Amino acid sequence: MRNATLRQLKIFEAVARHLSFSRAATELHLTQPAVSTQIRTLEAHAGATLFEQLGKKTYLTQAGAELLPYCRAIIAQFEQADTAMAQHRGIAGGRLDVAVISAGDYFFPQLMMAFARRHPGVKLNLTVHNREELLEQLSDNRTDLAVMVRPPLHDTQNDAFAPHPYVIVAAPQHPLAAPGREPIGLRELVRHPFVVRERGSDTWHSMEDAFGTRLDELQVAMEIKSTETIKQAVIAGIGLGFLSAHTIGREVAAGSLVVVPAERFPLMLNWYVVHRREKRLPPVAHAFRQFLLEDGAEWIGRLIPTAGT
Numbered sequence: 001m002r003n004a005t006l007r008q009l010k011i012f013e014a015v016a017r018h019l020s021f022s023r024a025a026t027e028l029h030l031t032q033p034a035v036s037t038q039i040r041t042l043e044a045h046a047g048a049t050l051f052e053q054l055g056k057k058t059y060l061t062q063a064g065a066e067l068l069p070y071c072r073a074i075i076a077q078f079e080q081a082d083t084a085m086a087q088h089r090g091i092a093g094g095r096l097d098v099a100v101i102s103a104g105d106y107f108f109p110q111l112m113m114a115f116a117r118r119h120p121g122v123k124l125n126l127t128v129h130n131r132e133e134l135l136e137q138l139s140d141n142r143t144d145l146a147v148m149v150r151p152p153l154h155d156t157q158n159d160a161f162a163p164h165p166y167v168i169v170a171a172p173q174h175p176l177a178a179p180g181r182e183p184i185g186l187r188e189l190v191r192h193p194f195v196v197r198e199r200g201s202d203t204w205h206s207m208e209d210a211f212g213t214r215l216d217e218l219q220v221a222m223e224i225k226s227t228e229t230i231k232q233a234v235i236a237g238i239g240l241g242f243l244s245a246h247t248i249g250r251e252v253a254a255g256s257l258v259v260v261p262a263e264r265f266p267l268m269l270n271w272y273v274v275h276r277r278e279k280r281l282p283p284v285a286h287a288f289r290q291f292l293l294e295d296g297a298e299w300i301g302r303l304i305p306t307a308g309t
Helices: 006-018 021-028 032-046 062-089 102-106 108-118 131-139 202-217 227-235 249-254 283-303
Strands: 051-054 057-060 095-101 123-129 145-148 156-170 193-196 219-223 240-244 267-276
Touching (some): 006 021, 006 062, 021 032, 057 062, 102 108, 108 123, 108 283, 131 145, 145 283, 156 202, 156 283, 193 202, 193 227, 202 267, 227 240
Parallel strands (some): 095 123, 095 145, 193 219, 193 240
Antiparallel strands (some): 051 057, 156 240, 156 267
């Protein structure tokens, strides 16, 4: 094992965590053959097979299971060393690791660039996830900061920094999109088909807040994991959509989507910046957190005009 590299150990840990070469490749931004090559090289260093394939499933061998905790300990030591050295580099030489839920990818790169312009030399790393993946990023200590709507209730520091409105949208030809309509009640809304995000997503939980007990009456025409695909389905007339107002600015401006006037809407929630409570944030992450708390709401308001205005 003395010739094994940190890169090989990180690839092994990702494959072991997912029990999937393809998912590990996606996470690490590598091709699947590149992951397989690195695992074979590590196995040669170890003198043992680390994974076995039974049918379509990947499993750790006994040797792989024994290596995994040592591998994670080594990776953790390197990360701790990097964090310690970051204290000496300060903000300018630091790397900012941020993970956001999917609605954030419509504006967050610009927000990070606004921060980077204040602090030249900062290296930026942004990843976009659904809620479940984002919680894994936090629990596995693979990101310094997470930005989301519904933070965990335990073991994290959660700070609201900007409002996050949700609205009902429709294609312009939809009967509820007629101009000059009075706000529509939930009883009438649930009579119409909806295109929705998957259950368990932040958007689905926000729908639970908005519709309450009437959510069970909702007619789900399609359940889709992609906000972009939901918008296209709504534009095509498949149903109404329940979306973050931060994701629809272009379509509303172009006239391809209309915000439906509805009682209790927009549903006003908040963006939160989240980190593990016991984590010692590197200077760059601490500075970015302060940037969000002090200026995040103003920047988001500047980048994303209120839908329908």
